[in-house]
Structure formats: C-alpha cells, structure tokens
Amino acid sequence: MAPRSEWLDVSIPITPAMHAWPDSPPTTVTPHLAIAQGDVCNVSTIHFNSHCGTHMDAPLHFLAKGVSMDALPWDAVIGPARLIEVTDSESIKPAALRRLKLKAGARVLFKTRNSTRSWKKPGFDKDFVYISKEAAAYLVDCGVQTVGVDYLSVGGFYKDGIETHHILLGAGMWIIEGLDFRKAQPGNHDLLCLPLRLLGADGAPARCLIRRRSR
Numbered sequence: 001m002a003p004r005s006e007w008l009d010v011s012i013p014i015t016p017a018m019h020a021w022p023d024s025p026p027t028t029v030t031p032h033l034a035i036a037q038g039d040v041c042n043v044s045t046i047h048f049n050s051h052c053g054t055h056m057d058a059p060l061h062f063l064a065k066g067v068s069m070d071a072l073p074w075d076a077v078i079g080p081a082r083l084i085e086v087t088d089s090e091s092i093k094p095a096a097l098r099r100l101k102l103k104a105g106a107r108v109l110f111k112t113r114n115s116t117r118s119w120k121k122p123g124f125d126k127d128f129v130y131i132s133k134e135a136a137a138y139l140v141d142c143g144v145q146t147v148g149v150d151y152l153s154v155g156g157f158y159k160d161g162i163e164t165h166h167i168l169l170g171a172g173m174w175i176i177e178g179l180d181f182r183k184a185q186p187g188n189h190d191l192l193c194l195p196l197r198l199l200g201a202d203g204a205p206a207r208c209l210i211r212r213r214s215r
C-alpha cells in the first residue's frame with residue numbers, strides 16, 4: 001500500500017493581525033477571565049465577522065433570498081478535489097480552464113501567486129488574483145460543485161467582485177475563500193473543510209485541510 005501523505009492545514013490563523021477586507025469589522029481577541037489576574041481559568045472574548053480569514057460564502061452572502069450556511073451539503077466540502085495552479089498575475093480566465101476537462105460535481109481549488117505574495121504583504125492586497133466573471137461562467141457551465149481560492153474573495157477588488165459572486169452563488173456553487181496554498185503542490189487531493197455552525201449565516205470561518213492523493 002502506498003504511504004498516505006499527511007494532511008496540510010491550508011487555513012490561515014485567526015488573529016487580530018490577519019488580512020481583512022477593507023472597512024470590515026476588525027478581529028479582536030481579549031481576555032475575559034485570566035489566571036494571571038486571579039481568575040480560576042483563561043477565557044477569551046472573540047469578535048470576528050462571518051467572512052474573516054479562511055471562510056465559506058453561502059448564497060445568502062450576495063443573494064437576498066439565497067440559502068444560508070445551514071444548507072451546505074457535506075459532499076461539497078469533504079471528498080476529492082483538484083488543486084490547479086494558475087500563473088496569470090491578474091485573474092483566472094477561461095483559457096486557463098478549458099484544457100482541464102472539469103467534470104460536473106468537481107471540487108476545484110486554485111493556487112495563484114496570492115499564496116506566496118498576497119498573504120506576505122503587510123496589509124490587505126488589492127491586486128490579488130481573482131476569478132474573472134467569464135471564468136466564473138465557465139465553471140458554472142462545467143457543473144463545478146465547490147470552488148476554493150487563495151485570497152479573501154473569488155471576485156476582484158477592482159473588477160468582477162460582485163459579478164463573479166453572483167454567477168457562482170446564483171448557480172448554487174459553494175465557495176471557500178482565504179485559503180493558503182504556499183506549501184501545497186498542484187494535483188489531486190482529499191479536501192476537508194468544516195465551517196463553523198453559525199445558524200442562518202451568510203458565511204462562516206472554516207478550518208480547511210488537504211491531503212495529496214496518489215491519483
């Protein structure tokens with residue numbers, strides 16, 4: 001039997017210093033109880049928004065009548081996934097996808113220069129690589145079930161931000177954002193992504209792991 005590769009954590013740490021979408025409420029972690037202050041235990045109060053760090057988008061994020069995170073099927077976030085490297089420094093375009101022969105129900109993760117460049121910047125990177133609206137429509141045509149990207153939005157900061165979300169979420173695709181693939185190699189993987197069980201939520205922070213498959 002071939003040795004199994006190890007799980008790789010591709011979520012980013014939740015800290016007040018993590019990259020956040022401009023003008024989004026800040027993430028804070030403050031002590032509520034502290035042993036150092038004479039309390040019997042340590043307990044923290046944590047504030048964050050539903051789209052901080054590594055997280056999922058529910059259709060409700062951009063569609064007023066879209067379903068919430070409660071409707072997430074486990075199949076969308078647990079199972080084989082393809083990690084695809086795209087070297088375009090602006091966006092993921094249909095030309096980069098056509099040769100891949102994506103199948104209906106596929107879970108597709110994109111590694112771009114964001115993984116090695118954007119996360120390393122001192123603050124939010126407005127020039128991150130995104131999925132163009134044309135590529136979003138192509139993913140929908142292929143029947144892709146789940147798409148994951150390596151910065152904080154599937155759509156761009158300057159371009160296609162709303163359009164790409166509308167196309168993907170409108171087609172019922174599940175979105176994972178804020179992944180970090182700097183240590184991941186392109187190819188076939190197992191995916192395990194578990195968003196927090198926030199009732200009625202438009203999105204939720206998630207822990208996400210991948211593991212290399214031999215085929």
Ligand SMILES: [Zn+2]
Nearest residue numbers: 057153154177
């Ligand atoms: Zn989003």
